Amino acid sequence: MKTPPGLQPLIDDGVIDEVLRSLKSGKEATVYLVRAGNQVRCAKVYRDMAQRSFQKRAQYQEGRKVRGSREARAMGRSTRFGKREQESAWKNAEVDALYRLVAAGVRVPKPYGYFNDVLVMELIADAAGDPAPRLGEVDLSPELAREYHAVLIRQVVRMLSLGLIHGDLSEFNVLVAPDGPVIIDLPQAVNAAGNNGALAMLERDVNNLRATLGRFAPELLATEYAREMWALFQQGELGPETVLTGVFARDETLADTGGVMLVIDDAREEAVRRQLGRETE
Numbered sequence: 001m002k003t004p005p006g007l008q009p010l011i012d013d014g015v016i017d018e019v020l021r022s023l024k025s026g027k028e029a030t031v032y033l034v035r036a037g038n039q040v041r042c043a044k045v046y047r048d049m050a051q052r053s054f055q056k057r058a059q060y061q062e063g064r065k066v067r068g069s070r071e072a073r074a075m076g077r078s079t080r081f082g083k084r085e086q087e088s089a090w091k092n093a094e095v096d097a098l099y100r101l102v103a104a105g106v107r108v109p110k111p112y113g114y115f116n117d118v119l120v121m122e123l124i125a126d127a128a129g130d131p132a133p134r135l136g137e138v139d140l141s142p143e144l145a146r147e148y149h150a151v152l153i154r155q156v157v158r159m160l161s162l163g164l165i166h167g168d169l170s171e172f173n174v175l176v177a178p179d180g181p182v183i184i185d186l187p188q189a190v191n192a193a194g195n196n197g198a199l200a201m202l203e204r205d206v207n208n209l210r211a212t213l214g215r216f217a218p219e220l221l222a223t224e225y226a227r228e229m230w231a232l233f234q235q236g237e238l239g240p241e242t243v244l245t246g247v248f249a250r251d252e253t254l255a256d257t258g259g260v261m262l263v264i265d266d267a268r269e270e271a272v273r274r275q276l277g278r279e280t281e
Helices: 008-012 052-061 069-077 080-103 142-161 198-212 216-223 223-234 257-280
Strands: 017-027 027-034 037-046 110-115 118-122 174-177 180-184
Touching: 017 037, 017 180, 069 080, 080 110, 080 118, 142 180, 142 223, 198 216, 198 223
Parallel strands: none
Antiparallel strands: 017 027, 027 037, 037 118, 110 118, 174 180
């Protein structure tokens, strides 16, 4: 096929030798199959996002570290420089996450480098060497569904023990390799400790997996892994090999609104007394 402009510099520099075909195209990026020596790999060419997308992505970027105070201020004010920094941070988030996760033994594609907005990484293939199917494209036995669910929950635990949450995990970004599921697409990876929406995103990720695999093994639908792992994470007790039960007792106790209002009223009366005391001095 004709070489896309974004990949020509990688051919010129000898990073890849040939572009074979387009594999997947989306709003964030286009993924191509490329040849590097005798290896077939993926090249993910990130798109420059329109201004309207920055606000949508803000929920994921909350709590992420930036290079310095100047960059942080510029991003906060949405200056032209700040938008470029925000764009760069978004694209680099997946690269950084992949290197960290591979080092921690999480089942994600191995990255081979990041060059001019292009991420070169491992191709997740099926037994025939073709691109592996997505989780939502395969039919599973109950036994295999339970096995895949256990594998994926372990990956989520390992990610969370590093302080990361996928943020958009579903049947569409899990590939099924011959040796089990592999998680892909991490540009929105969330800082678990610094993002106010972290628990909600973790629950959504875990519950998406539960719903998908629960179609084949209905007993999975009764599990509560997200809240269980989050409680351990908050207590500093979650490790990469932590074994979970899938059981979590939610606190169904009704809030004592009457007691809260009494405390508020007492505080208000105390403030009034202090103000009156100052006025009579």
